[in-house]
Amino acid sequence: MEKIKFYCVAGIHTDPVEMIRSNEGHHFGHHIALPLPDQINVFTVGEVTDFPDDHVVDLQFWYEGVQFKLGTVTKAVRNVVWERKKCDDTLPELLKNSCEGEVLLEGQVKQVMGNASSNRISQTYRAGKRKADNLQEELENTPQNLLTISTPISKQKPGKKKAKQSNGERTPKGPTPRKGKIATRMRALRGESRTPKKNKILEEQNAEKNDNTSEGNSLRWSVCKDVTSRVLPGPSRRWGHTMCVVDGKQAVLIGGQGDKHQLSKDSVWSLNTETRRWKPIKTEAECQNPELRMGHTATFDPMVRCIYVYGGSKNLKWFRDIYTLDLDNWKWQLMKVNGKAPTRAYHTTTLYRHELWIFGGVYPRPNPQPDGCSDELHIFSPVMENWYSPIVTGDKPLARSGHSATLIGDQLVVFGGWDAPVCYSDTFILDMTLLDWSQPKIVGKAPKPRSWHASCALSGQRVLIHGGYDGDLALDDTHIFNLRDKSWTHIKVDSLPSPRTGHVAVCLPYCHDNQEQDEVMVFGGGDNDGAFFTELLSLAIPFLPLAHTS
Template sequence: MEELGVYAVFGLDEPPREILRSAEPGHTTIAIPAFVQQVVLFTKGVWGKHSSVTVELSDAKPNPIISGKLTPNNKSLCWEYWEDGIWSTGATLSVKFDSELKTTDDLLTDFTKKEFTPECAVVAPIMREAPGKRKRSAPEPDQDAADQENTCPNGQAADKTTPHRRGRNAPRGSQTRLFPQKDEQPATVQASVRTPPSNPRPRGRQAKTPTQSAPLDHPSGRWGQSLCPIDSQTAILIGGQGAKMQFCKDPMWKLCTEDLSWVPAETLAEGPTPEARIGHTATYDPESKRIFVFGGSKSKKWFNDMHILDTQSWRWTMVEAQGKVPPLAYHSCSLFRGELFVFGGVFPLPHPQPDGCSDSIYIFSPDMAIWYQPIVNGDKPAPRSGHSACVIQGKIFIFGGWDTPVCFNDMYMLDLGLMEFSAVKTSGTPPSPRSWHGCALLSDSRFLVHGGYNGNNALSDTFIFNTETSSWTTVTHPQLTSVPRAGHSIIAMTTTDSQGSIDEDQPQHLDESPKALLIFGGGDNEGSFFSDLMTLSVEELEG
């Protein structure tokens, strides 16, 4: 068997060079040649059972070290050129073999000693940009904006003109904002903004007695929550914001899909629960049977924390991961081969006022408890948030979203094998520009888009996209068109057969499994927040 080696490629014209072998454990540092625009590091050979490689890249100037890990599941790392188009003289690359790779349990033990919630002083990491990339200048401080909560569009004053997509290089003018500032809102909305209590609720596990006059048999009306299926009979609801801009005091529920019953679930799990928030993501990993809750925002707080709920032990843990990821809300999070791919989102710069959206990919490795950024090539989407993302056959399909004041209805695909973006040329009538829409995977070649917000109004139309034909199909159904909604949740669940049973031990192909759509919550942009749960069979919808 071939011995494991670490190789580096400097620039497009240079062949790979071997820099370290496993037979020579230790540490090596090499200089990066000047005038190089890209560095690629990869491994070749047989990995040991507990092998990993630590990589650090540093500049001669007093810049922070960029670090990463090579593992059997992540065998390559790339870095783009810096602002001036070349690596500065004196840049170095350090590589060493680790003697042992810690297990997931060891890492969680190390990093979950205490609950940690980023405060407003946390800022996005300073990162160098490629030449020609648009930079965002910090706006002048606005005290009114600083006092405003992060709000749902419900009840906001709406301009009657739907914004259209601007060109990638077009300037950001003084156009209609998707999130109007406080002085642009009606007096009724201004009065609904919550004043922080003088004795704020301590972080960590919340009180067991509900403090909100909501029905005890189902969640209160809300938008911006996450609804995450964990098996064919169960889904978990986390977070959300409801009437009068209040964050829900019943933030966690368990849904039984057999009889569509709700059970309050916040007190079912031990450990520090995530602080109330909206615009976060909750992603379930069926292999480890854990839910990963990342990011989101609450009033003046923006989060970049990672909470994990083990659905077998029903215990929350908080991972203080290595690497850096900025505070983000309304991003997407996709699971692929055990890692979480976070794209886009809006971030605060400066706090707490949002200042633009992200177009970056951040990857979280649960096994390593580390964040890192891959090098992504191709035609990248414009920065955005409030978009949707579906993983289909090793590709992430990204649709829609917004970057104030623009709504998008374009489609991009990220090939996770090549780490390359490409714009998808579609046929049929596409959905109109929108954000905060619902999206659900129907099969291994189709996903559904429903509702959303176009900058003026909530929407109620529905579309299905076929990745094999790159075509859109418009779907009409009375249940879906009855109520416009945005910020809602849509999930597709496996249903029972005619005998009322499912063989959980048999692998089920997506196209062979009967599906039901479940739609919960959202708002109508007229001041109403929903707590209803709609169910609809995929067969009926397509028929």
């Protein structure tokens, strides 16, 4: 479709403007000033023979994470007219009421799939649950920078040499990677992915509360409570596990490692976030259950109601497989993938517009080399079942593992991590739409260097950081990063939990409209000195939390 040009007419009295084509040629974009005009016309110019029979172009608005579809351009239908009066009832409130700023009109090239591919994809993407928004026409194989990982297991003793293992594999006995080289800057490439949003109006209201510092809204202490059931059964003590909220009342715990460095055999649990009751889950598999592991990631996709589990480690083994856990029948399925998957543990995985974005992590090198840390970004498309590596620009972070990556709108906030023996306290932001890294100028005092901390997104474009490991000791402090003004705040917490690392934190959905705080559930972790935890903690974070002054 290289010879096809797209034009937009935004309003009755405006001239046609050619839409900008992305570098890889699969996306077209044009910014339209708000409020939206009464009519928008998108048409193509070019030979009919240059428009492939098996391609279509979806047109949609993007505004502050909200998507609204206009129509589809095909070889037969090369002109799409959108009229506001006919779509006003279905137009999102955020777009309907916005009078300032710009909205992105975007065209995304999709390839119509044949029967064989459709049948294979439908095993994971069940009919009627979604339409793929992000089909890649050309996918690159990831660089063969395979190999394995390091974990926050036992504390590393000074001067103690790493024992060699047979077959070139090593047990992750603590973070042992070395610094990697910073890759050369490359040209920008537009990315396409979407993560379902919270109620935007409610989020705006909460954001206003967070900004309101009037006398009527005084600063309040954050409060931590132990809500562990002392009667009912719960998961064994562990760290290196994952937990993700899968709907308003349920969270799913997967994997981890506990006492005597044994992987948790009671791998999968479901938590009712209202009653605080755990339920062990007995899973099934079409072929085989995934091997027990730690240092993996688990990512929930609400469009298909499944969890993607990727990577991790098990004693002498390192993983690069991807499993899906169907939440309707608790059945595992190993995904068949194209391209060379990177082997990673203690990386981060972010769901963005139906794709899994993997950054950093540890990978193994052949003996006698130490394990390596990655500074690369890899993307897996479940729709195309393919790995590829995007081209990114900007000042990207150094290689690291045990960091956090928290998605706020279209901005991915990366904090901390380490490449042994160095721990980091830097903050980087990846613009997911432009694939551009930046290191913002921080307001306030950043948290001390750490890795293996817990993090989650709060209301008001904020990121919570709790605990972690500073290379010597486990930590117990709590910090908030505000994406709006790029500030860090060390907040005061009543009944502070004991220092821990390798734990997880998830922010629960809102319960009522007049809520004045976020509730974060914290589970598990260890003190990096042989003790592991099984407490379930509830951390109440006010919109206006009281902060330490020093």
